[in-house]
Amino acid sequence: MRNVPDSLDPTVVAEIDARLAGVQAAHGVAVPWAIESGSRAWGFPSPDSDYDCRFVYVRQPDAYLSLWPERDVIETPLDAVFDVNGWDLGKAVRLAVNGNATVGEWLRSPIVYSGDEGFRDRALALLAAVADRGRIGRHHLHVALRQQERQTTLKRFFYVLRPAxxxxxxxxxxxxALPPMDLPTLVQETSVPTRVRDAVTDLIEVKAVTRELGTGSAPDVLERFVADELDRAAAFDDLPPRGPSDEARARADDFFRGELARLTR
Structure with a gap:
């Protein structure tokens, strides 16, 4: 499957396609899922936003039997336009089972460069079965709090607003435990007050045409919304820590082995 909106620069998209093909050829891997992350997929790009392509890959079965395993990350050259890198499926599954929300977001990205729909559906089914809402909530809470500490521009306010x-x-x-990735859908699928919804829409529209939003404050209605949501979510920090269950680990193993067999035939 592929879902690349016309708003993306076709020249840049062609280069991303070329990089993905190059990764597969150079490393001998299969790439069942390649998407856009970052502000473009989150629903609030700027005219100068870079491209953040993320992908999941699978090596040949023998690679997972080596006493000296290869890195579980593949990166391509980083520059002002391109940020293209991916995770080995094993790494992605382990992180997801341990409460990392990133993999779930990748699977729900609205911008897909290339993807095996069956792989996505099976991966989402796995995450729906093993995801720990407490860990997912804690992940988003701490993303928001870290970004809030670093916030120096109105542009960065979006990085607090989305997790909130x-x-x-x-x-x-x-x-x-599998929320949408992009801010507009998050707003649409929640009962946020109309004044908040309108303020989010207005701010996205400004960001879409402005290279630098400056150091001004966010609208009061959004500042209050963020503060309220982070205060309500503080309870996620009170949940007792726990690791993945034996059942979750077994499901993850079964999923990984099944995808390895499918993707390396």
């Missing part, structure tokens, strides 16, 4: 809205989504969807 994700925490709202988790509170309103108590049976799910």
């Amino acid at each position: 809205t994700t925490l709202r989504w988790l509170r309103e969807h108590p049976d799910s």
Whole structure:
């Protein structure tokens, strides 16, 4: 599957496609999932936003039997436009089972360069079965708090606003631990007040045409919204820490072995 909006620069997209093909050829890996992350996929790009392609890859089975395993990350040259790198499937699954929310976000990215829809659906089913809402909530809470400490520009406020809205989504969807990746969908799927919804839309529209938003403050209505959501989500820090269950580990092993067999036939 592929879902690349017309708003993306076709020349840049072609280079990303070329890099992904080069990774597969140079490293002998399969890439079942390659998406855009960062502000473009999060729903609030600027005219000068770079491209953050992320992918999941699988090596040949023998590579996982070596006493000297290869790195579980593949990177391509980083520059002002391109940030293209990926994780080995084993790394991605281990992190996801241990509460890292990044893999779930990648699987729900609205921008897909190339993807095996069956792989995505099976991976989402795994995460739905093993994801720990407490760890996912704690992840987003601490992302927001770290970004809040670093916030020096209105542009960076979005990096607090998105996880705060994700925490709202988790509170309103108590049976799910897999929130949408992009801010507009998060807002749409939550009962945020109309004034908050309108302020988010207005700020996204300004960012879309402005290279630098400057050091001004966010609208008061959004500052209050963020503060309230982070205060409500503080309870995630009170949950007792726990590792993945034996059942979750077994499910993860089964998923990994199954995908390794499918992708390396």
